[in-house]
Amino acid sequence: MKDTFSLSLLIIVILMRYYTVLDSFWLADDTQILKYVITHRPWEYFFSSTAFKESGSLSFTPWVCLSFEVDWNIFGLRPSGFYLHHLTALCLVAVCCYITLRLWFSSAWSLFGGVVFAISSPFAEFAQFLMVRHYAEGLIFALLALYCFVVGIRNDKLPLSIFGALLYLLACSAKEIYAPLVFFVVILPEAKWKKRLLHAMPFFCAATFYVFWRWHMLGMLTGGYGLPLVWPQDAVLLPQRIADAMGGAADNRMSWWRCFIGASSLVSVIVLFKVNKKRLFYIIGCSPLVLLPIIPVSPIMSTRYVWLLTFCWIVVNIVVFNDILLKLKGRLFAKVAVYCWSLILLFSFFYASSIYMEYLKSTADRHKVEGIFFLQTGTMSDLLVNPTAPAWYYEGLTWLRKQVLHLPEGPALNFDPNLFCLKVISYEKYKNIWRYNVPTKTLISYSGENYFNSNCKDITERVRLEAPLSLSIKYEKSTLGWEFGPYKNGSYDLVFGPGGESIRQMPNNGRRFVGLNEDVRFRLRYSSPEGWRTYSPLLVLSIADDKGSIDWKR
Helix, strand or coil: CCCHHHHHHHHHHHHHHHHHHHHHHCCCCHHHHHHHHCCCCCHHHHHHHHHCCCCCCCCCEEEHHHHHHHHHHCCCCCHHHHCCCHHHHCCCCCCCCHHHHCCCCCCHHHHHHHHHHHHHHHHHHHHCCCCHHHHHHHHHHHHHHHHHHHHHCCCCCCHHHHHHHHHHHHHHHHHHHHHHHHHHHHCCCCCCCHHHHHCCCHHHHHHHHHHHHHHHHCCCCCCCCCCCCCCHHHHHHHHHHHHHHHCCCCHHHHHHHHHHHHHHHHHHHHHHHHCCHHHHHHHHHHHEEEEHHCCCHHHHHHHHHHHHHHHHHHHHHHHHHHHHHHHHHCCHHHHHHHHHHHHHHHHHHHHHHHHHHHHHHHHHHHHHHHHHHHHCCCCCCEEEEECCCCHHHHHHHHHHHHCCCCCCCCCCCCCCHCCCCCCCCCHHHHCEEEEECCCCCEEEEECCCHHHHHHHCCHHHHHHHCCCCEECCCCCCEEEEEECCCCCCCCCEEEEECCCCCEEECCEEEEEEEECCCEEEEEEEEECCCEEEEEECEEEEEEEEEEEEEEEEE
């Protein structure tokens, strides 16, 4: 009865907090995933290396394609149906969190863990973005795999562990962060090591198959973004980046959050050292299984990257609370301290994610207005300036507009209106220039001449055409290396296409895995801390035989 009530309460919390996502539109990578699944069959993105590489993904995540494929076949081009599936998956995540925690904790602490996770910033982000559903559904498979493993050991049922290994393989196909589970089941303090090893063998078989499967599909063992790590700066900044990501880091009001996460973590370490040293060393020993997948992407840390870590951090706190109550049983002070700290933790997560949800909602609102305009209502005589999403989002909408809705050519994009002022782009070819207005949450229309007159008066103050600027780019074997100069401070962007059709911010030097099969036309843009900008002329990186290089200096 307690479990039924707890599970019902968990689902109610999720539905009440996130039901508004049902009115959302496609966001970020959604349109490209949708385009890919419409043009490919499931067996191709699960087993054909050539077909999967056409997705452009640097990680092997076929499950997200299958998940979108199911929605596409049921709901077509109606995002509300996708979000209904999405919300259902998140409810299942909470249910699986609860039933897994119940293997070791009371219904009260299991409910507490599920609720805190459900109101956390990573969970809020996952509710809003369809493109990260594979993280959520991967966690469902991973938790069920762990549940089957533990129950299989406790009841001497090896077939249950074998079934758990199959679920583990599905979790890995959703996201690589669940691959280390194979090591966790071996060191999990359940039964004697021989019995544990016997039940872990199916997991090792699944992990071995996954390694070779992934190698075949990606053509390499590692994969990922290939981001350069700088020692010791990245190591020093890692705790701060993780804490910020756990809170959403959507605004400056979150500085207190770092203190809270740091203090809570420190208190947990001290308490476990005093109360249960063995447990502390066990948790420290397990931590690399969660942290190692995060380190390679720490320079571009995002809230979604700490999805699993946030859940594990909450579980560690439950372990601490539970151990305190067991060791100091009957002491009123211990109970008061634990319950007060647990309430502080609950309300801190709620407050932080509520702030983050404001940012997520404004992002979703803008995506919806611009997305509908780009997909349906805009025409080829319209130009959208300063769009909110990356260029590939609109490219996906353009494809859906032509291939699915069979509508005529739609609006054009410009990510840098300064190019109008520099007369790189002629505004005369566009009847209307549109820009999103934040207060009214609508697109505002300008004629080309009006837009030029109202935005280009101070162009000589904003742009210094003769300022020093340099670049060196080398591309070879799907690896792009670059160095921009001469400025150490400020920011660099690559503005792609003759008219600024897309843009990407870049560090002043680095290396990254990227597949290029045609020439790339771009400008290098530098933005100074003082507020002025300078541009290179339109440059071309010529690609031949998977190689290309360009050096330029002014």
